[in-house]
Amino acid sequence: MIELAFLVLLLAGGVAAVATANSLVRAIIGAEVAIMAGIWGAALSRDLSLLAVAAVVGVAETVLMVAAVYRLAKEGHV
Amino acid sequence: MVWAISAIALLLILAIIRTRDNVLAAVSLTFLGVTVAGAVWLLDPELSAAFILIALVYVVAALTLVIVAAASLSEGKRTVEMRPVALASLGALASAAASGRRAEGCGDLGGSPPRAALGGPAALLVRRGGSAVP
Numbered sequence: 544m545i546e547l548a549f550l551v552l553l554l555a556g557g558v559a560a561v562a563t564a565n566s567l568v569r570a571i572i573g574a575e576v577a578i579m580a581g582i583w584g585a586a587l588s589r590d591l592s593l594l595a596v597a598a599v600v601g602v603a604e605t606v607l608m609v610a611a612v613y614r615l616a617k618e619g620h621v
Numbered sequence: 622m623v624w625a626i627s628a629i630a631l632l633l634i635l636a637i638i639r640t641r642d643n644v645l646a647a648v649s650l651t652f653l654g655v656t657v658a659g660a661v662w663l664l665d666p667e668l669s670a671a672f673i674l675i676a677l678v679y680v681v682a683a684l685t686l687v688i689v690a691a692a693s694l695s696e697g698k699r700t701v702e703m704r705p706v707a708l709a710s711l712g713a714l715a716s717a718a719a720s721g722r723r724a725e726g727c728g729d730l731g732g733s734p735p736r737a738a739l740g741g742p743a744a745l746l747v748r749r750g751g752s753a754v755p
Contacts, residue, residue, distance in 0.1 A: 545623045552627060556634030568643045572650050579657045586661040591670055598677045605681045
């Protein structure tokens with residue numbers, strides 16, 4: 544039960560960080576917290592392959608978001 | 622044991638929300654990643670490869686940190702004070718090294734009783750926190 548509560552805590556924390564963001568970097572940080580909720584949810588299945596997939600997807604998503612911020616920074620949106 | 626991890630994660634999330642500095646928020650995110658990786662390791666000791674997860678989270682946080690530093694430098698003309706960020710990163714690196722040593726010891730011994738003797742300071746902190754918070 545506490546595992547599910549931790550999952551909800553991570554999700555709610557990430558969404559709260561995104562909701563209170565005043566810059567795109569802070570929005571990325573909130574999305575990272577939500578990605579950690581996904582990694583924790585994969586860990587709840589106790590399957591190492593699923594855990595690895597979740598971690599790799601999280602890293603790839605981070606790279607994409609950072610690339611988007613780089614693209615937006617040229618136009619002064621950061 | 623997960624109660625202590627949840628409390629630490631809640632404090633770190635609040636720190637991320639409350640702080641005004643993007644770089645310090647990224648450092649808090651790094652600590653949160655280490656906390657979640659430790660929670661995964663505590664959930665099931667069979668997942669001793671969670672050290673790989675710690676390394677991946679470090680890659681993610683380091684990327685974010687670099688981007689944040691670059692954005693802060695190009696954002697305004699004011700100077701950027703990086704000393705607390707460097708000290709916090711050193712602390713994160715030390716805790717990651719302790720966790721990795723503990724994970725490697727677990728992999729070598731395969732769950733034998735002297736496994737607890739190989740734990741680093743991070744293991745002591747985790748266990749003390751777990752006994753303090755039922």
